Amino acid sequence: MQPPKTHNHIELAFEIDSDLYELYIALLSQEGIEYFLEEETKLLAYLPESEWSTEKEEAIKALLQETFGSEPHFAATFMADRNWNAEWEAHLQPVEISDRFLIVQHQKEYAVKPGQIVIAINPKMSFGTGYHATTRLMMRQMEELDLDDKKIMDIGTGTGVLAIAARKLGNKNPILAFDNNAWAAENAVENVAENDVTDIQVELLDAEEELVANLEEGYDLILANINKNVLDRILPVIRRHAPTAQVLLSGVLVYDEPWLKKLLKRIRYTNVKTIYEDEWLSALIEPAN
Numbered sequence: 439m440q441p442p443k444t445h446n447h448i449e450l451a452f453e454i455d456s457d458l459y460e461l462y463i464a465l466l467s468q469e470g471i472e473y474f475l476e477e478e479t480k481l482l483a484y485l486p487e488s489e490w491s492t493e494k495e496e497a498i499k500a501l502l503q504e505t506f507g508s509e510p511h512f513a514a515t516f517m518a519d520r521n522w523n524a525e526w527e528a529h530l531q532p533v534e535i536s537d538r539f540l541i542v543q544h545q546k547e548y549a550v551k552p553g554q555i556v557i558a559i560n561p562k563m564s565f566g567t568g569y570h571a572t573t574r575l576m577m578r579q580m581e582e583l584d585l586d587d588k589k590i591m592d593i594g595t596g597t598g599v600l601a602i603a604a605r606k607l608g609n610k611n612p613i614l615a616f617d618n619n620a621w622a623a624e625n626a627v628e629n630v631a632e633n634d635v636t637d638i639q640v641e642l643l644d645a646e647e648e649l650v651a652n653l654e655e656g657y658d659l660i661l662a663n664i665n666k667n668v669l670d671r672i673l674p675v676i677r678r679h680a681p682t683a684q685v686l687l688s689g690v691l692v693y694d695e696p697w698l699k700k701l702l703k704r705i706r707y708t709n710v711k712t713i714y715e716d717e718w719l720s721a722l723i724e725p726a727n
């Protein structure tokens with residue numbers, strides 16, 4: 439893995455009713471914001487300093503105004519690199535994903551059911567704590583699959599949770615897991631070590647720039663919990679350069695299911711199974727003959 443870039447972030451604080459948190463997260467994720475902290479009286483959203491600009495601010499305002507009909511108010515604060523581990527861990531609790539999976543944090547107590555797989559995730563600013571429906575949907579789809587001999591790529595690995603889950607479900611091949619956020623890639627390396635799993639190669643890579651060369655390795659299953667805009671650009675590339683691979687995706691809102699169906703038809707994927715939680719969906723797709 440390359441050395442991480444800066445960890446400076448911009449924090450956006452939204453003082454809104456907690457009933458609106460999920461909807462805000464869904465909307466902001468359309469603008470590529472992936473990291474959130476839900477406090478009692480406000481929702482905090484984080485993006486790398488390098489991605490913050492006047493245009494981004496205007497785009498977020500326009501999106502919220504379009505949805506809610508009034509001018510949105512939020513504060514943007516520069517956050518220098520600091521010990522996020524401690525801050526995030528203080529907020530997190532174990533999350534039961536299913537009868538099969540429990541996500542826990544380092545040094546916190548938890549109760550595990552017989553046969554349940556425990557994954558320890560100590561997130562920094564990385565997405566993939568189990569607190570988000572899309573992570574849970576991906577894991578629930580994965581537990582239904584026979585992953586033993588699949589060669590897996592995990593795009594947008596965040597904390598590394600899906601790659602770790604694949605290994606703990608019995609997958610035996612090397613896994614390539616990558617993220618374009620330095621913080622996430624670094625955190626995924628730590629979580630892979632914490633869970634004592636091997637042969638997960640974590641890289642700092644951008645799916646929109648470096649996918650083709652990596653797909654040449656030949657993958658059977660591509661995990662992609664990202665967002666509509668990135669999926670829109672990378673699914674055609676995956677279809678062309680990994681013509682036999684199944685793709686398990688999430689990060690798509692239920693309202694965008696018509697868009698997804700149209701895209702899958704155009705690039706000739708068959709939908710194997712779609713599952714839903716809150717306003718999110720996860721779809722397992724495979725190339726049509």
Ligand SMILES: C[S@@+](CC[C@H](N)C(=O)[O-])C[C@H]1O[C@@H](n2cnc3c(N)ncnc32)[C@H](O)[C@@H]1O
Binds near residue numbers: 568594598616618619
């Ligand atoms: C919704 S999170 C998913 C994290 C984790 N895989 C999970 O399921 O919980 C999406 C991740 O994709 C990463 N990401 C977004 N665009 C990307 C791109 N173009 N290339 C690589 N990673 C990207 C984000 O940094 C973020 O960590």
